[in-house]
Amino acid sequence: MSMDGPTYTAKLKELRELRKQIAAKEKEEAAAQKRVDAAAAARDELARQRNRIVCDIEGYGKANGETVAKAAGIRPAELAQIAPRLDTTPTDVREARDGVEAPQPTAVREVAEQPTVSESTSALSKAPSAQAPAAEPSDASAELSSHASHEAIDVAEQNAPDPTTVVPAPAQPSKQEAAARVLPSIPEGPEGARFLELAPGLKSTRRRFKQKTREMVFLNTNTGDLVARVNRADKHVRLDLGDRSPGAILDAVLSVAPDTQRIYVTAGNPWHRDEHRYNTLTDAVLAWLSIPSPRWSTDTGQGRDRLAGHFLRARTPVGRFMRADSNDHVEIRSLREWLDQEEDDPALGRDALRALWRALSEHWPDEVVLMGSPGQTGRDLWTRTVPTTGQWAGGYPVMSPELRGLIHATAGQGRVELFAPPGLTQAPELVEYDRTFAYARHTWKSPVGEPRRMTGAAFGALSDSDKKKALFACSHWHVRATVPRGWDHIGLLPAPAPGDRDWHYPAGAGAVFETWASGPEVYGAVTNHLQPWKIEILDGLVWQEGKPLDDWSKKLQAAWAGLKSRADLHGDPRERAVAYLASRAVRAILLQGIGSFASRPGMVTGTARVGEHLPDGVEIIGEHRGVITWQRRTEATDERNSHPEWPMYVWGGARYALLDTNMKGDKVHVGALYVPRDALVAARTDALTLTMDPRWPYHGKPGEYRKKGHLIGPVPWPTTEAELLKLQGEGRAALRTAQAGGAT
Known part of the structure; x- marks a missing residue:
């Protein structure tokens, strides 16, 4: 295109005018963005204040979730994320809601194929291949950086491509990222300091009274075979269970064993009898528990039993019933809780629990009572191992409610x-x-006492050996992880996935995500023999090391070893089977006992006829043919034994050992x-x-x-x-x- 001199001059003048206009608009945009950022920061601070108030309200036992959500101006689903105890959504409604609203994308960002800013960290050399014995890994600090190190990036490295570099997050997150679950963090300032304080006046102390025993029977609901102890003699009869409804089972069992307080169903799963009619097993269980009976109704505890009502679990439900014309209170439970399998011969199930009791009594003389579940039994036995001498003779201190809530939200369980x-x-x-x-394998040490906070800056200031010590201590870390380019194996660290407390394991090459993980997991990600991951420490908690679970675990391991040896070597096949099942029950005690330290309020469900007295604080979730179905959130298990930091450390170690x-x-x-x-x-x-x-x-x-x-x-x-x-x-x-x- 040809152009003469005057036209060229005119075009330059036009460009200069446009330059001025563009510069002015850029200033306007910058000022507007500054105002937007300030408004967003103010909004976030107000939201944090709102969330703190909601968390405070959560501790009030009579708080109503719907009222709190309305007052806070948020949806009930958002309230449940902030304060899980205030979520009173019915189970079936919650499942349906989460299925519709739960977004599919994850909180993982894929790194763009472009030159990136390199961090001032050195690369790890690879260890020997999988076919050869692996050498001891090098120091974790070689690939760990602190959050503060981003502020001191060497300018000379800025243009050097680095396949393990964290890419800065985009200014505006995508809809997928915005929808993903975001884990909480420790606040700054005085509120953060309050997180680290111990709960005043709360300690786990030694239990000295003996639990009350319950009369129990064992029933195969497929065949009607019942094994019970009546008048100090074992009795084995076959019952007619009618339609196998709760009322029919209770009437049949108590006609033979009138002192029964707990019925263990060894096989049959009567609560699944109509599962083909329902969308989920939980719905089928609820329908079975709700079948009306002329003599039996849901146990309301008469205002004394906080655990009155049914536990609505898909495979191991707990039904609690009471008879109107007597003082009979009876549980129907699944023996699968103990044995992790069905057992057609109820006598074999009974003998397995007897063998379990004898094995445990060798280590807890005159103290063993088998409670309803392995978890209850495990924690009761643990309280009898709290030391009476030494540093923790007065009991193990309990952390603040805020920190326990943080651990609940940031510490996943086993990898599935x-x-x-x-x-x-x-x-x-x-x-x-x-x-x-x-x-x-992971109970020999545990975190105890008041934790010490270690920020990213504090971690970055440590020497290489001290960084390694911090990770090998009883610790929990808030990190930003980068999956290296070229990674072609499974993910190493759990990350929050959309949904209530769901986790996944990002493995896409170049993915960047934030999460919380245990020290062994973080160290393992950095030093794995395939390809080191880049981990940036954002924050962390480091506890004093103690052995609160060690004595309890060693006793259980000794009982397990004795039963396992008997199962392997006994000459009688039946005795081998009894010992094997009892060893499985010891495993359940340890597994569920550890989990019980992280237990939180749950839901119990029950039914009542229209006009009957309902327990305090229940929510009516349905009515059919004159029968009301209700639910109620239970209060937290005794806070004196609330130690989510212990299962947190066990679960993290077990995930990495996998x-x-x-x-x-x-x-x-x-x-x-x-x-x-x-x-x-x-x-x-x-x-x-x-x-x-x-x-x-x-x-x-x-x-x-x-x-x-x-x-x-x-x-x-x-x-x-x-x-x-x-x-x-x-x-x-x-x-x-x-x-x-x-x-x-």
Whole structure:
């Protein structure tokens, strides 16, 4: 295009005018953005004040969630995220709501393929390959940076591409990111200091009274076979259970054993009898518990029993009933809580609990009472191990409600995940490896007392050796993690997923996410032998190390070892079966006992006829044919024994052990990171399902991987939990058959 001199001059003048206008608009935009930022900061501060008030209100036992939500100007679902105790949404409504509103995207950002800002950290050298014994990892500090280190980036490195660099978050998060669950953090200033304080006057002390025993019977609802103790003699009868409704079962059992207070259903699952008519098992259980009876109604506790009402659980519900014409209060429970399986012979179930009681009594003489659940029993036994001498003779202090709430929100439990590599629809075989008595491996030390806060800046100021010590201490860390480019294995750290307390494990190369994780997990992510992850410490909590669970755990391990030896060596097949089931019950006591330290208020459900007295504080969730269904949030379990920091540390250690366990005696590492990515089918808390047999060494010690199932294929690759459980059952049966036949 040709242009003469005057036109050129005119165009330059026009450009200068536009430049001035653009500059003016940029100033206007900057000023407007400044006002927007200031308004957003003010709004966020007001929201934090609102959330603090909501959390304070949560401690008031009579607080009404709907009233609080309306006063705060937020939806009930948002209120439940801030203060879970105020969520009174019915279970079925909550499930339906979460299914509609829960967003699918995660809180993970994919790193753009572009030059990025490098942090001033050095790279780790790789350890030996998975086929060789792994050497001791190098210092974690080599790949750890503090939050403050971002402010001191070496200018000379700014243009150097780094495949493990954290990319700054975009100025405006996407809708997917905005919808993802965001974990809480420790506030700054005086409020943050209040988080770290101990709860005044609350300590876990030694229990000296003996629990009250309950008369219990064992019932197979498929056959009607009942085993009970009547007039100091064992009685085995077959009952007519009619329609197997709660009322029919209670009438039949008490006609034979009138002093019964607890019925253990060993097989039959009567609460699932009409499951085909309902969308979920929970709905079927609720319908079964709500079947009206002319003589029985939901136990209201007569104003004294805080746990009155039914526990609405899909597979192990608890029904609590009372008879109007007497003082009979009877529970119907599943023996699966103890044995993790059904048992057709109720006498075998009874003998297993007797063997359990005898094994425990060797370590707790004259103190053992088997309560309704393994968790209740475990915590009761633990209170009898609180020391009477030494530093904690007065009892173990309880942390502030704020910090306990933070741990509840930021510490997930066991890892449950299905792996489905693209393009694979069949597996050549399925091999299940299970960590024996896994949690017992992680109870030898636990966090105690008042924690010390370690900010990112404080962590960054530590020496390399002190950084390593901090991570190996009883600690909990708020981090920003980056999955390195080129990563082609499963995720290493739990991250918040959309939904109520859901977790996932980001593994996409270049993904960046914030989360909380235990010290072993953080250290393992940095030093894993495949490819170190970059971890930025944002904040952390470090406790004094103690042994509050050690004595309790050692006694349970001794009881378990004795029963396991009997199960392996006894000459009578029935005695071997009894000992095996009793050993499973010891495992349940430890597993659920640990979890009970993190227990929170739950929901109980009940029914009543129209016009009958309802317990205080209930919410009516339905009425059908003159029967009202109600629910009520229970109060928190005794706060004196509230220690979520203990299961937090056990769960974190167990999650990392699922990835990497050091078999020091065999000089080899085992776990998910020591098999190819495509060989992983599933992880389930303390077990891995693989498409190959790595033949890991096993010596029968807690925490070691034991081959539990082997199914020769090809078999369809499981894509749902139900499919996996079905194939696992087949694999375990096949392995038992092969072992019985002498096959390897």
